[in-house]
Amino acid sequence: MRLKEDLPYTADEDVSEMEETVSLQARYSNAHQRKVVVVGYALTSKKTKSFMKPKLEGLARNKGILFVAIDQNRPLSDQGPFDIVLHKLSGKEWRQILEEYRQTHPEVTVLDPPDAIQHLHSRQSMLQAVADMQLSESYGRVDVPKQLVIKKDASTISDGVVKVGLNLPLVAKPLVADGSEKSHQLSLAYDKYSLQKLEPPLVLQEFVNHGGVMFKVFIVGEAIKVVRRFSLPNVCMREVLKNAGIHRFPRVSHAAASADDADLDPHVAELPPRPLLERLAKELRRRLGLRLFNLDIIREYGTRDQYYVIDINYFPGYGKMPEYEHIFTDFLLGLMQSKYKKRTTY
């Protein structure tokens, strides 16, 4: 497919960025006889709405990238040809289709491999990579909260909690984290007798006080963007003793809960050190085999450098990430460039 010159996108704010990328694109285009990068996407309608915004498509077009919706009712091989396939759909059938496509079309970059994504669909395996990691501690310690997985029998939960030595309160999270409404339904458990009311399969995680603010670290290939979001407030011992039962809580740290401009205690607001996030992101990219994800990280209240990763999401809400259009399009061009470089070095 050839680059169409007749589809200009003219937002003023993008002019300097465009100049910069034009040279990148010119080099790439010369090498490829001005070939357009065709990106097929298979996303849920919710994700398409939040991600495929006109500004993204317009900027992409000016950089020589064309987004094409994949028709799930037709064989993938009959569509395209694609240079890159972007996807976030669940289900075994879709995974199989993609796996087969990856094998028969090794020249296409599939973002990301279905097996690697599957790893994040269980809250049991999701944080394993962080737990296994031996990051140097020069910029802070990164751990995961102590947790217990309950697969079936709710009546055994309180014994399990005592045995493992989990401290109350506990955050109860559905084991499956597949992006469904249900997978985001969390609750706080204040006493061990009520734990039997929970519905397995689930993960029980120690609640870590963090001053009511968490950090969302968005990763797009090698690019990192971190934002502050409001989160659950600290829970003191007195409250634990005073409260009882299981309390469902709503989605506290969604995009509208931005704390970037809030007037906060500087000890709570301070972002995790950049070198720490860079090392963490690099190591997770390698261990998870993923390029598109975000992680939720909190700093234990009262400490300067004790961090906990509490959640990792595949293809998160990039549509609300500042400058995502630029970051994402540069990432896609970078992918094509490195692919081209690899081919020419043989």
Ligand SMILES: Nc1ncnc2c1ncn2[C@@H]1O[C@H](COP(=O)(O)OP(=O)(O)OP(=O)(O)O)[C@@H](O)[C@H]1O
């Ligand atoms: N171990 C913990 N200690 C303290 N607060 C926690 C803990 N785990 C979760 N939270 C709080 O609960 C919120 C939701 O938890 P989590 O991020 O695991 O859920 P999720 O549904 O997977 O979220 P997302 O929408 O990011 O996918 C967090 O943003 C944080 O405010």
Ligand SMILES: O=P(O)(O)O[C@H]1[C@H](OP(=O)(O)O)[C@@H](OP(=O)(O)O)[C@@H](O)[C@@H](O)[C@@H]1OP(=O)(O)O
């Ligand atoms: O709407 P938000 O900004 O909260 O984005 C959320 C995104 O919704 P979107 O699909 O509308 O983008 C969710 O997608 P599904 O898993 O439900 O498919 C999920 O990825 C959350 O982790 C995102 O929260 P984030 O971690 O990025 O803040």
Ligand SMILES: [Mg+2]
């Ligand atoms: Mg989260």
Ligand SMILES: [Mg+2]
């Ligand atoms: Mg999550």
